[in-house]
């Protein structure tokens with residue numbers, strides 16, 4: 009082929025697959041910093057958003073991260089995760105914007121669902137906060153390997169004034185040239201981890217020695233079974249009649265609303281053990297632990313269209 | 318550590334692309350239990366006796382309803398030898414648009430044909446787009462070989478016709494491989510098939526695992542689009558001033574003489590910095606921060622390049638466009654050009670030629686370029702831009718054409734004439 013270049017002149021270190029993923033994510037973050045006025049990182053304290061923050065720190069080092077963080081707090085979070093979130097904010101000297109779902113329920117803009125689950129309620133506070141702060145680029149930790157609808161998401165994903173994703177209007181995404189142009193009121197969701205798999209995330213966390221909330225590692229916990237998941241008691245409620253509480257050794261593969269995020273039975277208490285477990289696992293992260301994605305085949309796609317992701 | 322191969326797939330509707338991709342995922346055990354359960358359940362609902370592997374990859378609700386694939390989808394699978402990122406590009410109305418999106422970074426493309434139909438218009442068009450983008454290697458998957466009774470002669474005719482077409486597009490013989498497969502049954506996808514004893518080449522997966530992956534252009538002269546200027550102004554780093562970016566081509570070391578474009582100022586690299594420490598050398602693909610010897614006025618959008626063998630700085634770009642928008646392009650259009658980290662205004666001058674991907678010929682002076690058409694134009698930019706020929710420097714020879722009114726991406730732009738037939742004498 010004409011484009012082939014054959015004679016190498018110098019031998020420079022080659023990037024391995026994690027090195028490539030890191031470089032790509034850093035490139036994306038710098039593009040956003042260069043092209044947008046008011047970017048923000050969605051930060052829940054979960055592993056994907058912690059990874060995003062770590063990459064942002066590296067992308068702008070030795071300068072501080074030029075973006076604030078935004079957490080949509082369902083009020084149903086694990087205490088360990090909120091504590092971790094606050095320590096990270098402190099460590100990197102960042103500004104944290106918190107949108108409390110409870111505030112929206114209190115003033116009547118949202119109504120609690122009969123099943124008590126608050127994950128689907130995050131959309132409105134998220135979009136309201138984006139509008140209020142005029143955020144024009146919103147970093148999310150979504151990965152294409154998570155789910156079939158996500159597999160079709162672009163890295164720069166334009167959202168209309170209602171925060172909605174319109175799959176048929178996606179822009180072609182060519183080479184590493186990202187088009188972030190948007191009209192007033194629109195914003196762009198940016199997914200620097202698009203090309204990472206769950207295993208890549210864990211391997212990179214190990215390589216970079218990134219701290220995570222303790223609930224990602226095996227620990228003993230009182231749990232009860234519902235819809236085939238191990239749930240735990242918390243501000244979101246507890247076992248119903250007929251649901252027996254057992255003490256088990258578990259860990260979490262994702263962290264979200266406690267009412268619908270299940271623990272998995274696991275003895276993996278170190279990073280290496282987690283990596284071994286993820287490598288051998290036969291269930292996707294979401295399928296294993298998130299009731300909200302199991303509601304219907306097209307659950308994730310519907311929530312994306314609504315503007316949640 | 319395993320290396321990474323980026324690949325794209327292309328084919329016409331119903332050639333079996335979803336089934337083939339589903340099979341690759343399935344046979345490399347990249348499908349997890351809950352996903353497989355979902356496919357089994359959906360297949361039973363549809364009244365099928367065997368699992369429909371194409372359901373593993375059809376993602377959007379409207380696609381599942383219509384039974385067609387409407388957008389590029391990315392898949393990830395790995396074998397002990399390699400990690401694969403697969404861009405699955407659908408093959409109907411939006412063909413060029415999707416193929417360009419999926420293939421712009423691909424190191425290899427798999428083109429599907431139906432063994433009963435052979436090479437069709439769509440195949441020739443896809444191959445031309447892949448050649449234009451400079452995808453280094455092609456695999457022709459001659460699918461549904463079970464439906465032609467595993468006939469050697471049928472396969473040979475198709476393979477030969479395709480080899481000729483690819484050759485005319487500039488592909489060397491060893492850059493193209495044809496494999497007889499049945500995505501449905503699995504012949505020659507992962508395991509060699511006993512039903513094609515006449516085929517002695519590798520299975521599709523063996524080929525993907527062993528084909529040399531064209532690396533980033535380390536050997537090309539250095540190119541570095543400045544994305545962001547890092548100036549901490551903190552007590553620990555009061556005077557730090559670094560230029561952050563991803564190396565587009567070549568390598569860089571402290572001490573290298575460089576030129577900053579478009580200004581033309583010369584200076585020297587003093588440090589190649591990363592948060593993990595300084596590097597003695599960095600190469601294409603790496604995101605780094607450069608510190609320079611002189612205090613120059615450099616900002617986002619500038620290009621730092623090798624002191625010798627530098628790009629041309631011009632406000633008149635001869636380029637090839639793959640037009641991706643519904644509204645046609647006409648001479649005189651005002652557009653934005655995004656090149657590297659710089660966006661400039663531009664006016665489209667004359668439309669010189671339109672490319673006929675069937676005949677591999679050109680038509681002079683077309684009225685317009687319509688959706689999915691490829692043509693050569695001259696662009697006049699509002700300020701000089703440092704550009705390279707796409708064939709030698711893919712990254713700095715590529716650009717986007719954007720609609721200034723609504724921000725839509727209108728075209729993929731390639732500097733120069735990246736196909737033999739487009740070259741003028």
Ligand SMILES: Nc1nc2c(ncn2[C@@H]2O[C@H](COP(=O)(O)OP(=O)(O)O)[C@@H](O)[C@H]2O)c(=O)[nH]1
Pocket residue numbers: 328329330331332333334335336337371385386460461462463464498499500501502
């Ligand atoms: N007999 C046979 N049928 C196939 C083969 N591959 C795909 N098909 C069938 O061809 C039809 C179209 O396949 P699909 O994967 O949906 O095609 P796509 O439109 O290219 O994604 C489906 O009915 C498949 O079951 C094959 O190798 N042999």
